[in-house]
Amino acid sequence: MNQFDVIIIGAGIVGATAACALGEAGVRVALVEARPLAGDADEGVRDARVFAITRASQRIFEALGVWDRIIARDAYPFREMEVWDAGGTGVIHFDCADIGEPCLGHMVEPRIIHAALLERLRSVAAITLFCPAQFRDISIDEAAVSVSLDDGATLSSALIVAADGARSPLREQLGIPTCVHDYQQSGLVARVATEYPHHATARQRFLPGGPLAFLPMEEGWSSIVWTLPTAEVTDMLALERDAFHAALGQAFDFRLGRIVDSEQREAWPLRRLHAEHYVRERVALMGDAAHAIHPLAGQGVNLGLLDAAALAEVVLAARARAGDPGTLPVLRRYERWRRGENLLMMSAMDGFNGLFGNELGPVRWLRNFGLSAMNAAGPAKDLLMRHAAGLAGDLPALARARVDSP
Numbered sequence: 001m002n003q004f005d006v007i008i009i010g011a012g013i014v015g016a017t018a019a020c021a022l023g024e025a026g027v028r029v030a031l032v033e034a035r036p037l038a039g040d041a042d043e044g045v046r047d048a049r050v051f052a053i054t055r056a057s058q059r060i061f062e063a064l065g066v067w068d069r070i071i072a073r074d075a076y077p078f079r080e081m082e083v084w085d086a087g088g089t090g091v092i093h094f095d096c097a098d099i100g101e102p103c104l105g106h107m108v109e110p111r112i113i114h115a116a117l118l119e120r121l122r123s124v125a126a127i128t129l130f131c132p133a134q135f136r137d138i139s140i141d142e143a144a145v146s147v148s149l150d151d152g153a154t155l156s157s158a159l160i161v162a163a164d165g166a167r168s169p170l171r172e173q174l175g176i177p178t179c180v181h182d183y184q185q186s187g188l189v190a191r192v193a194t195e196y197p198h199h200a201t202a203r204q205r206f207l208p209g210g211p212l213a214f215l216p217m218e219e220g221w222s223s224i225v226w227t228l229p230t231a232e233v234t235d236m237l238a239l240e241r242d243a244f245h246a247a248l249g250q251a252f253d254f255r256l257g258r259i260v261d262s263e264q265r266e267a268w269p270l271r272r273l274h275a276e277h278y279v280r281e282r283v284a285l286m287g288d289a290a291h292a293i294h295p296l297a298g299q300g301v302n303l304g305l306l307d308a309a310a311l312a313e314v315v316l317a318a319r320a321r322a323g324d325p326g327t328l329p330v331l332r333r334y335e336r337w338r339r340g341e342n343l344l345m346m347s348a349m350d351g352f353n354g355l356f357g358n359e360l361g362p363v364r365w366l367r368n369f370g371l372s373a374m375n376a377a378g379p380a381k382d383l384l385m386r387h388a389a390g391l392a393g394d395l396p397a398l399a400r401a402r403v404d405s406p
């Protein structure tokens with residue numbers, strides 16, 4: 001029997017970050033991951049899907065000694081953001097200088113974050129990685145959790161964390177109910193080269209079928225997320241290169257000129273999922289295992305990183321009081337903290353998606369008026385910008401500014 005303080009199932013970005021936050025503080029962590037983890041050897045294969053990492057997530061990575069490892073590989077800052085409505089004149093423009101930040105966030109490929117996290121994980125003595133491995137049986141009693149893995153190992157701990165993604169086998173096995181909504185949309189992602197430079201500006205055009213985002217990578221290249229009704233996405237994936245470039249350029253109103261090159265077209269079905277409970281005695285859910293949201297504001301993994309930082313803070317506080325971190329009163333603090341924040345972001349994403357997908361005349365007028373009014377309203381706009389950069393709300397200590405942070 002391998003005895004740990006916390007078992008984390010899933011070493012995606014969220015689970016691996018939680019392991020670092022706990023392990024660094026001396027908590028004995030077992031991290032169980034089903035897929036063989038790619039190290040730097042796989043860095044040559046670029047990801048089609050690229051994540052917008054907020055300032056808050058950057059701070060979490062900085063605090064855990066992961067950010068330098070990300071920057072040493074590849075990360076692209078964006079300093080401005082422009083959002084407009086295809087069906088009108090409304091436009092909103094954000095500039096990081098208005099909120100005194102050096103940027104609004106960075107575009108980073110998941111493989112880069114994984115490689116940096118893996119390198120960091122391997123340097124923390126308190127973390128034991130079981131990989132590739134999957135749990136087979138779990139038993140939870142009053143005092144502990146016991147988990148058997150498919151390689152024959154048996155692990156025991158005071159707390160088990162599900163960080164095993166939106167389909168979360170652990171959440172399913174425990175029968176924790178979820179509320180699911182299929183958007184009937186898919187997110188088409190690709191890397192594209194444009195005729196004009198992007199000047200480190202993230203741009204999003206709201207079309208009736210869904211938003212189309214151009215997110216800045218190396219100059220001249222952008223990562224796109226094009227939300228399309230699922231019925232249309234197969235045709236778009238099958239289009240010949242030139243026809244795809246023409247359709248994409250037109251959908252983006254040629255804001256960056258013609259599309260001159262593209263790589264790696266893929267599509268992801270989009271659905272919203274929210275677990276009805278994030279915790280039960282000796283169990284906590286985090287990241288996509290607890291909530292999956294519409295990618296229109298690029299917030300999914302960022303919310304998961306805040307979950308990881310918040311749960312680590314709650315567990316460490318309990319340990320500091322010589323308390324048991326797996327008990328419900330301790331875990332409820334985490335649930336109260338994160339469920340409300342995540343629900344707020346989820347509702348906002350649904351509101352935007354519904355509002356911009358509505359072609360009724362008065363609704364169109366109202367949203368164009370709203371965008372322009374918001375663009376002119378200094379404090380309200382600054383607050384919106386702070387939310388987009390992850391700097392608003394009740395932030396865990398790891399995500400707060402430190403005196404020495406740039």
Ligand SMILES: Cc1cc2nc3c(=O)[nH]c(=O)nc-3n(C[C@H](O)[C@H](O)[C@H](O)COP(=O)(O)OP(=O)(O)OC[C@H]3O[C@@H](n4cnc5c(N)ncnc54)[C@H](O)[C@@H]3O)c2cc1C
Nearest residue numbers: 010012014034051052164165187287288298299300301302
């Ligand atoms: C088109 C698109 C664009 C997006 N863009 C952004 C963006 O710009 N910014 C952003 O913040 N978010 C974005 N997201 C959301 C983001 O992809 C997710 O929120 C994020 O990947 C969730 O991370 P996670 O670690 O919680 O889960 P996952 O990445 O799903 O990781 C779960 C891990 O658990 C492992 N696992 C599963 N089952 C088991 C098991 N039985 N035993 C052991 N291990 C197991 C898996 O192998 C995996 O490694 C986007 C999503 C989509 C669809």
